[in-house]
Amino acid sequence: MRLPGRIAAAIDVLSDVETRKRPVSEALKAWGLNNRFAGAGDRAAIGNLVYDALRRRASYAFAMGSHEPRALVLAAVLRHWGETPETLAAMFAEDTHAPAPLTPLEQAGAHAEVEAAPDIVQADFPEWLASSLKRAFGSDLAAEGQAMAGRPSLDLRINALKATPEKVAKSLARFSPQPTRYALLGLTMPAGPGDARTPNVTTDEGYQKGWFEVQDQGSQMVSALAGAQPGDQVLDLCAGAGGKTLALASAMGNKGQIFAYDSDRNRLAPIYDRLKRNGVHNAQVRAPEPGALDDLVGKIDRVVVDAPCTGTGTWRRRPDTKWKLTPELLAQRQSDQAAILEEAARYLKPGGTLVYITCSILPEENDDQVAVLLSAHPELKSVDIAAAWRSAFITDIPPGLMTPGGGVLLTPHRTGTDGFYCHMLRKA
Template identity: 35%
Template sequence: MRTPAKSRSCSDTEVFLPEIDDRCHELAERYGVRPYMVARYLTFLGRSETERLLKHMEDIRPAIRTNTILIDPEELRRVLEEKRGFELKRCPEPVDVGFWILNDPPISIGATLEYMMGYYVPQDAASMLPPVVLDPKPGDRVLDACAAPGGKTTHLAQLMDNEGTLIAIDVDPDRMRALKSNLARCGVANAVALRMNALDLPSTDWEFDRILLDAPCTGEGTIHKDPSRKTSRDPEDIATCARLQRRLIDAVVDVLRPGGVLVYSTCTFSPEENELIVQYAVDEHGLEPEPVDVGWADRGLRVPGVEPKVRRTCARLYPHRHGMGIFFVARLRKPLS
């Protein structure tokens, strides 16, 4: 693998931009992605892994997550297979409340009676991991900082046994409507949904035991749902997202109690939005990275400027290795003093 070259995209944010050679152009043309993306994959993953990633980037099976507030996973499986014609496969621990859908059911997953009753949430399997890593307990004060449309919020509620205090905030009014609808449909009783910019959190007197920051990102992990992302993002977008993510880290750390836990996640490959953001949280706020204890996940990338303790504690998911969209998860704890 080549050593990543750095290019300053703008102001204080650097983006890794390796040389784009004939191999990059060849693979970019074959798989319909931007050449700079291929150059970055080759740098961090090598030729074989890059080709496998590009080949399987859109081969992600749809999944659903059982809403255990209302139904047991095996009971849901029985109903959907026997009555609705679904063919399901259980997702691996610790996201085994989820099922992959192996067939094309006769009824859309968003049109069944069970969906309308809130028994399950359509959700990519990778997206089920951050709430599990946060591990909220009944009675905790929990913040979902970029919550809409509510897939992870409803998951947090069920992990809390629908007890405690769960604040779900988002700035987008259209997505807020979806968030409130999902909370109601799933029978969530311990959550309050507020339209609010997470950057304004320091102006409050709130304090939370646990915070989930599933940050806005460039979204390479959603290419299977939105193929336009193969070509619609450029290095400037990476820099823009990384700047916002650092500001969001600053904001949420301000309302995390000493000893509290922050889980940071994205659905993108970019180390500028992942390992380097975690390193920023460590350097600027003294947060301590804790292992994401998922044995089948990959560790973080080897990135210049990122300490080994950060890389070793992060988790990465890939389509060609895990059957899930590209995803990144890190867990950090705020020091007591």
């Protein structure tokens, strides 16, 4: 397929997403099944167009004067893929699979200025979150949003139980991986422009042997901040598929004990194969049964809570969820977080540390939740996050990362990572 046909396909996919209210991944899969002639390169390019259109939906709509899928896809091509109205007109005229010719309004949208738009539109954030995000970022709102609207890198965490960064870099040399900026055991491959494809590293022998895991650098960093030590008793209370359990086991050198638990069996299911592939021997999976964790009350050195949240920090990877988030869903997540934090506090032994993590950039899910917990539990005190940072990364914490409430907030603009929040509290 040539670019005009890919543009037409992306418009169809985005229309399907908007009409049927289903995830982009499902719509792209359905399109691929119905158009088996399309190669892997075509499918990747179409996916890039759809995701790029959604990442900047607000500013594209402002520039183009329309929220329609056609306007958004054309904006991505004209404003960020390097094409011009003239080059598109020539290509459209020669391709029978091309969309209809560009209108004068669409041609003007290629160069329309968005500086006159409200900051929240320039930032490509939902307007109803303006006050929350201004509270989080202040005058950096537009810059934070524009970074969040970019494409994410592909990051890997080296499994220290089996490999070294040098060993993995050699295995993946064809993809030119580079060391991550902060994570000491990370490698990264920046996203390419236009129709560039993401490297498929999971077919590499190193992945099959458990040398590395695909994990955003931000997730690696908050796992490192947890400070798990060999010999610790650690409870991963919201383990999910086990990404942070694996990172904790690697940091602990397979010594001590990790109890991996999640209230959802389906989320927990992949952890068994991942533990085996990574050579983890100090993790015990606790299935969600009544009383499954009763024997751990008051006995745990570190309780890691990777809490269910709105996922606003992952909007680069899942931009469709940016526009589906509602006040009701945010309120539900806040309720879930408060309940989980109360539960987590029960398992701490005296001197134990609670590590609260979200992949959210919203203060309501971060500092606010910690403030409520601290007010109800005077025996808990915030840990000096700057000291924890120095211990984890052997360097001082960069300016601007600490939140007013004493946590740390990572973002694409600040750290080149997904959005992650971490706050640590110690029991007296």
